[in-house]
Amino acid sequence: LHDTPDKGLFAQANRAQSHGCIRVQRPEELARYLLRGQPDWTAERIREAMNSGKEQVVKLNNPVPVAITYYTAWVDRDGKMNFRNDVYQHDDRTAKMMFTNAAQRRDIATGTQGSDSATTAQPAP
Numbered sequence: 001l002h003d004t005p006d007k008g009l010f011a012q013a014n015r016a017q018s019h020g021c022i023r024v025q026r027p028e029e030l031a032r033y034l035l036r037g038q039p040d041w042t043a044e045r046i047r048e049a050m051n052s053g054k055e056q057v058v059k060l061n062n063p064v065p066v067a068i069t070y071y072t073a074w075v076d077r078d079g080k081m082n083f084r085n086d087v088y089q090h091d092d093r094t095a096k097m098m099f100t101n102a103a104q105r106r107d108i109a110t111g112t113q114g115s116d117s118a119t120t121a122q123p124a125p
Helices: 007-011 027-034 043-050 091-098 102-110
Strands: 073-075 081-083
Touching: 027 043, 091 102
Parallel strands: none
Antiparallel strands: 073 081
């Protein structure tokens, strides 16, 4: 997760400018939130660290789970269907995971398709 020096990228419809990185629009606000239970990380220290020009790894006392989702189709607030290009080419694998049985999904997820004939899906009669 990181900020970008080119703030104009946030206004563009094509958000695939970062080559798989996850841009954070308000990184200082996020850092303050994540470090809120660590008194040694004051707002001033966070600001100094962010402007030091050096990458820093900071261990959180209370790790926060991050769920990353990737949508190429969704319905907006007005009920309009939206589609975007699958720039990371995840849709095919996702569709295979959604429209197969559990054994096939496991094989797709682990890259071991057809490795266990006892659990390989058979066509419905």
